[in-house]
Amino acid sequence: MFRKILILSILLSLIACNNSLTTKEKQQYIKKGKEITKASFSELSSNLMQQMKIGGSEQAIPFCNTQAMPITKRMEDKFNVTIKRTSDKLRNSENKPSKRELEIISDYESELKNNKELIPVVEINMDKNVQFYAPIIIDSKCMTCHGKLGEGLNVKTDSLIKTLYPKDLAKGYKEGDLRGIWSVEFNK
Numbered sequence: 683m684f685r686k687i688l689i690l691s692i693l694l695s696l697i698a699c700n701n702s703l704t705t706k707e708k709q710q711y712i713k714k715g716k717e718i719t720k721a722s723f724s725e726l727s728s729n730l731m732q733q734m735k736i737g738g739s740e741q742a743i744p745f746c747n748t749q750a751m752p753i754t755k756r757m758e759d760k761f762n763v764t765i766k767r768t769s770d771k772l773r774n775s776e777n778k779p780s781k782r783e784l785e786i787i788s789d790y791e792s793e794l795k796n797n798k799e800l801i802p803v804v805e806i807n808m809d810k811n812v813q814f815y816a817p818i819i820i821d822s823k824c825m826t827c828h829g830k831l832g833e834g835l836n837v838k839t840d841s842l843i844k845t846l847y848p849k850d851l852a853k854g855y856k857e858g859d860l861r862g863i864w865s866v867e868f869n870k
């Protein structure tokens with residue numbers, strides 16, 4: 683009987699090991715995930731700001747429309763990961779969240795409401811790969827394209843966005859709001 687319990691518990695712990703990470707591994711992946719999302723954010727935002735400087739949102743929005751994906755792809759190749767930016771209020775339907783991503787977003791929403799610190803999440807996903815999630819928060823630079831009409835977003839920009847993204851839900855934000863999440867999958 684005891685032997686059976688022993689064998690069973692060893693088996694169970696093996697299964698558990700397969701599906702969970704040690705604290706140390708988690709810390710390492712969090713560090714790596716932060717590095718990747720920081721680099722991707724600065725790549726996307728520096729390109730965007732450059733376009734804004736050259737031709738305002740009229741130039742920056744079409745740029746985003748065609749270049750956000752290729753820029754992200756370059757970062758994916760560089761780090762051997764899959765990078766996604768997703769949200770519960772989408773602009774680009776290609777960034778659609780999974781069920782798990784929606785849960786993470788809603789957890790972050792309630793943590794934000796309760797004034798808690800939003801920290802990255804690392805876990806093993808369904809494909810048995812490590813998956814990293816981190817919040818994306820709205821700052822002043824985002825308001826031109828994601829703010830409220832009249833508060834950051836002007837009529838011209840609004841109509842340009844509507845033309846490119848007729849189903850856009852990604853406006854009406856204020857600084858400090860949760861815009862969405864990074865979701866990074868580490869390839870094997």
Ligand code: HEC
Nearest residue numbers: 742743746750767769771772773774777823824827852862
């Ligand atoms: C010049 C306009 C512009 C600015 C400024 C801008 N965005 Fe966007 N954003 C877009 C457009 C256009 C898309 C859709 C194309 C894409 O990136 O996939 C988008 C998409 C996104 C997405 C992907 C999810 C979705 O809804 O499709 C996130 C997340 C996001 N923006 C966050 C931000 C944050 C955070 C800032 C500020 C640091 C910001 N954006 C600034 C225009 C802008």
